[in-house]
Amino acid sequence: MADDYRGQIGRLIRDSRQHRGWTQSQLADALGSSQSAIHRIEHGQQNLSLEMIARIGEALDKQIVSLAPQGPVHLRVSGGQRLSGEIAVRSSKNASVALLCASLLNKGKTTLRGIARIEEVNRIIEVLESIGIGTRWLGEGRDLEITPPERLDLDSMDVEAARRTRSVIMFLGPLLHREVRFKLPYAGGCNLGTRTVEPHNAALRPFGLELKATGGYYHVEVDRSMSPDRPIVLIERGDTVTENALMAAARNDGVTVIRNASSNYMVQDLCFFLTRLGVRIDGVGTTTLTVHGVPDIDVDVDYAPSEDPIEAMSLLAAAIVTGSEITIRRAPIEFLEIELTLLEEMGLDYDRSGEYVAANGETRLVDLTVRPSQLQAPHDKIHPMPFPGLNIDNLPFFALIAATANGQTMIHDWVYENRAIYLTELTKLGGNVTLLDPHRVLVEGPTRWSGTEIICPPALRPAVVVLLAMMAAKGTSVLRNVYVINRGYEDLAARLSVLGARIEAFRDI
Numbered sequence: 001m002a003d004d005y006r007g008q009i010g011r012l013i014r015d016s017r018q019h020r021g022w023t024q025s026q027l028a029d030a031l032g033s034s035q036s037a038i039h040r041i042e043h044g045q046q047n048l049s050l051e052m053i054a055r056i057g058e059a060l061d062k063q064i065v066s067l068a069p070q071g072p073v074h075l076r077v078s079g080g081q082r083l084s085g086e087i088a089v090r091s092s093k094n095a096s097v098a099l100l101c102a103s104l105l106n107k108g109k110t111t112l113r114g115i116a117r118i119e120e121v122n123r124i125i126e127v128l129e130s131i132g133i134g135t136r137w138l139g140e141g142r143d144l145e146i147t148p149p150e151r152l153d154l155d156s157m158d159v160e161a162a163r164r165t166r167s168v169i170m171f172l173g174p175l176l177h178r179e180v181r182f183k184l185p186y187a188g189g190c191n192l193g194t195r196t197v198e199p200h201n202a203a204l205r206p207f208g209l210e211l212k213a214t215g216g217y218y219h220v221e222v223d224r225s226m227s228p229d230r231p232i233v234l235i236e237r238g239d240t241v242t243e244n245a246l247m248a249a250a251r252n253d254g255v256t257v258i259r260n261a262s263s264n265y266m267v268q269d270l271c272f273f274l275t276r277l278g279v280r281i282d283g284v285g286t287t288t289l290t291v292h293g294v295p296d297i298d299v300d301v302d303y304a305p306s307e308d309p310i311e312a313m314s315l316l317a318a319a320i321v322t323g324s325e326i327t328i329r330r331a332p333i334e335f336l337e338i339e340l341t342l343l344e345e346m347g348l349d350y351d352r353s354g355e356y357v358a359a360n361g362e363t364r365l366v367d368l369t370v371r372p373s374q375l376q377a378p379h380d381k382i383h384p385m386p387f388p389g390l391n392i393d394n395l396p397f398f399a400l401i402a403a404t405a406n407g408q409t410m411i412h413d414w415v416y417e418n419r420a421i422y423l424t425e426l427t428k429l430g431g432n433v434t435l436l437d438p439h440r441v442l443v444e445g446p447t448r449w450s451g452t453e454i455i456c457p458p459a460l461r462p463a464v465v466v467l468l469a470m471m472a473a474k475g476t477s478v479l480r481n482v483y484v485i486n487r488g489y490e491d492l493a494a495r496l497s498v499l500g501a502r503i504e505a506f507r508d509i
């Protein structure tokens, strides 16, 4: 825990220093200290006295620790800056949370390398710790070690943390092997309209799981005598439901076939991880997964999830909307091919490097250099499909990109009842976005963006879209309450600032 606080304060100091445009040596000079001490402080490797924190705050002209630390964080954006330089994509929220849940399958120690330092991960860690699982950040705070106890204490679950994520639903698959009766709080996450738990219920029923949702909890009972006697056919090709079925199958004594499985990036990462746990899976990357379960898993495992295609797409959109040339390193190309093909058709000028392999030894990465381009609206509407279609979480970025292009683009989110509506927030910044119905928006470009103040929409990707438009908008904008962005992106504002964006985080005092 102390490691975590030191790491958080270190990152705050680093962000404030970078925002001031200082090097570590300049800050060291101002404090009469050394560059190596600042390096240690910023990496959470140094105990700091309150006096020292106050002195650093004075030197950087920035309040590092506020008396109201629980208050919401806001961003102030001075728009119209061109970006330049290189940025590396970090690991994904969606694989990170799946792997954290999958660690529940393992009696041994699980080490997850380079896991995303984001709020969604923090919530799941809080839940894991509350039920007795040991977690510890290693080294520079990028790797997480997870040590399970002999018995879980599910009655002590941190309900508040659990309710803030949707990912906790992925406890179902692993827990059905450990408990015969338990309850989980209703899952939260982005406010995107109804997202039912029924596909999970149906996929896990053949493993003996019966789920009833009442009084704010999913009440679960497990009949251990049951196991699937024919292939599990998913009605929807959902990501988390596929992951739940995979995790249930991983410790099922026998072979389980899952049909209509998602083959999306987070599912593939989970498959690679389960393989390291000794579970053979045939068909990874396809819609039929054959899982050779192992009833008892006790392995000290080390795994590094791959880079986030949605973050890569967000950075592409950042470059496009600000008319910049940047290089996006470590982009998982398999999960961006449709998006890039569409962008090429719209006129994007970009280069891609040769392929290399991610730390998981499997995912193919490239570096993408994006150059300022005058885009044209695509001929047809843009709509998502399960992988290998255009990723639903990338769709909002196409609304922003369409707003920079000449002509009209229809964006059709047929999946979520309540996500397209948030794209109309772009009108406050000068965008021409018309909501045709809850699923379709018509975007007319190009746009002359102008800055304003907006409260973050309660949905991660639309919130980032608004932030990126603010970066393109002349003048100063304020984006209020950015928890939703921090739920899925690591240090996004600070990392964009390194590329030349002017974004400052602040809190109400």
Ligand SMILES: CC(=O)N[C@H]1[C@@H](OP(=O)(O)OP(=O)(O)OC[C@H]2O[C@@H](n3ccc(=O)[nH]c3=O)[C@H](O)[C@@H]2O)O[C@H](CO)[C@@H](O)[C@@H]1O
Pocket: 093, 094, 095, 097, 166, 167, 194, 195, 196, 235, 236, 237, 238, 239, 240, 241, 266, 386, 392, 393, 415, 416
């Ligand atoms: C933690 C995590 O990994 N979250 C991702 C996961 O959420 P998750 O797996 O929870 O997605 P949901 O189960 O909510 O599915 C999203 C929506 O798609 C609908 N649906 C899904 C598949 C299908 O073939 N037909 C269909 O209609 C569902 O009814 C639901 O309304 O997948 C979503 C869709 O890719 C992504 O937006 C989320 O970022």
Ligand SMILES: C=C(OP(=O)(O)O)C(=O)O
Pocket: 093, 166, 167, 188, 189, 190, 192, 393, 460, 461, 488
């Ligand atoms: C919808 C998303 O996430 P979640 O499933 O965590 O709500 C997202 O990542 O955009």
